[in-house]
Amino acid sequence: MTSNPATPAEHADTVAQLLAPVIDSLADDARSELIALSPGTASGRVLSADVRSPITVPPFRNSQMDGYAVRAADLASASADAPVALGIGATSAAGDAVHEHLSGTAAPVMTGAPIPSGADAVVPIEIADPPRFIGIGSGAVETPADTTVRFHAPVQAGSFVREAGADLAAGSTILPAGTRLGPAQLGSLASAGVTEVQVRARPVALLLSTGHELRAPGDELEPGQIYDANTASLTAAMEESGAIVQVAFAPDDASAVLRAIAQHPDADLIVTTGGVSAGAFEVVRDALEPAGVRFGKVAMQPGGPQGLGNATVAAAEGERTVPVIAFPGNPVSALLSFEMFLRPILRRAAGLDPSRRVQRAPLAEALSSPREKHQIRRGGFRADGSVEVGAPGSHLLHDYARATVLVHVPIGVDALPAGAEVEVWRIDE
Known part of the structure; x- marks a missing residue:
């Protein structure tokens, strides 16, 4: 990452380049899986090979x-x-x-x-x-x-x-490679008597939450401690986007971060939260900057501090190189970072639409924004079609949970009056 803040679009492109080898490897025949054709097992998976009908349909x-x-x-x-x-x-x-x-x-x-x-x-x-x-x-x-x-x-x-054969001739292609299996696709395969299919591997992501202050929900909080929200939100976000998620936790100790990574040797990528800024206890930075991960700023609010790069880490047989995406620790910053930089990549690999539905709507009230940053605010629609915008704080996760849209204020804009049109992304669909 450069000394000058990257724009969100530039950083998203860099993340995509970093993860391209991982995504390409998912289509490798050597990684494909033969799975049973059942809704609980096959739904949402992506075919790695054409499926041909063993019979005439109807027979x-x-x-x-x-x-x-x-x-x-x-x-x-x-x-x-x-x-x-x-x-x-x-x-x-x-x-x-x-x-x-x-x-x-x-x-x-x-x-x-x-x-x-x-x-x-x-x-x-x-x-x-x-x-x-x-x-x-x-x-x-x-x-x-x-x-x-x-x-x-x-x-x-x-x-x-x-x-006979009006739907399918014996030996004809039912579904081509690259098809995502949904209700109609599963029904079509079942109608031909298909019981198993070859599907692409799913990326395995290690989600590593860091912070001496974090405790799991249900634990008793001591003074200065908080419950870990990032693990719950990002696990759900990544699984919804087609990834297999492994979860780990490390306190503010660089060696603990490296040990946690070493214990997950099959992870295709590592996603960390926390420890990426300029404080005295930036554990992810301390642990992974010497390993090859670069840290810097993105011109975005929330979510400015970011890190990414291929890290050389310990493995069972010497060392291995694994891509790392390092997000800030504040819950809203982490979730918005996923939204902007990782969600589209994972969803595209899973055969899902990578984009949100985008529309323009008038502001219900005036807002201000730092001119040098792309600001993302949470909000929702009023009955008249205008969008009501919430506070910009990176810690206000409950506002995010109630939001139905993300409001984007681009770089170069420092204020907008009520009624001004803004770009909004629907997050309730």
Whole structure:
């Protein structure tokens, strides 16, 4: 990082360059995983290889409608004035085997049931006469042998018939590599009988929170201590963006930071919070600057102090190099830093939309901003569509929790009046 503060866009680009080898490695066949096709396991994963259908889908001709399977030729002369009456044939329900169709009959067929062999069309029950099935269904008696059904119009061959393979031919590609598995994709794979798929690896991120004052929620606080919010918020943020998160904690001791990193040798990247500024106890800086991580300022408020770089750290067999993204310790600063610099990268790797929905809205009240910094404020919409902006403090996490938008005030702007339009990012979607 340079001595002059980088703009947020410049720093985001540098973070992307640093993590590019990690993201590229996720698509490596050697890292791909074979997983079971279950919603809890596969949902949200990204395919690393094309998936081909092992069967024809559907595997047999079936009906799109509840109705009567017929031969179109048998209804060629049907009209409103001279309907054609056909005897009732054998019923086909979903799950039944295919049976032979007798010429001159109308065979009741249910949605999804096999079309009888020899029939070539289906007439929906609603336009048959009578428009209901006779003598079949739950609790029904046997259809009388002389029962007929009338048709008042001809039907085209193929009407309401789903041909075998209409959805997928055996061996065809169901989904290509790079597809993210959501509800429709999982359903499509299941319909072809696929039980396992090859997916990209997910990045493993070590989240290292530092600070002698931090305690886990539930512990008793001594004077001068606070509860650790960063671990909860950033773990959720990274998991939501597709990463596997390992959690560690280190007090204000550089050797403890290095030991914590050494205990997680499979982490693809390290994200730290705290210890990056210019104080006397900047533990992350003390530990990782000698290892290759650079520290400096970004022209952003909150979230100015930042660090990044490839750190050479101890490993089981000598040393290894791992990328480090170092965020400030204040909870809002840390979460906004993730939002600006890491979230887009992780989400893109996970096949997710990396961007927030951006819009412009008028300010409900005037605001001020440091001219030399890109300020990010939390806020929400009023009923009239104007945006109400909260305080800029980096410690006001509860305001962030209630916010629905992030308001961006660019570098070079020191004040805006009520009614001025600002860029807002939706964070409630």
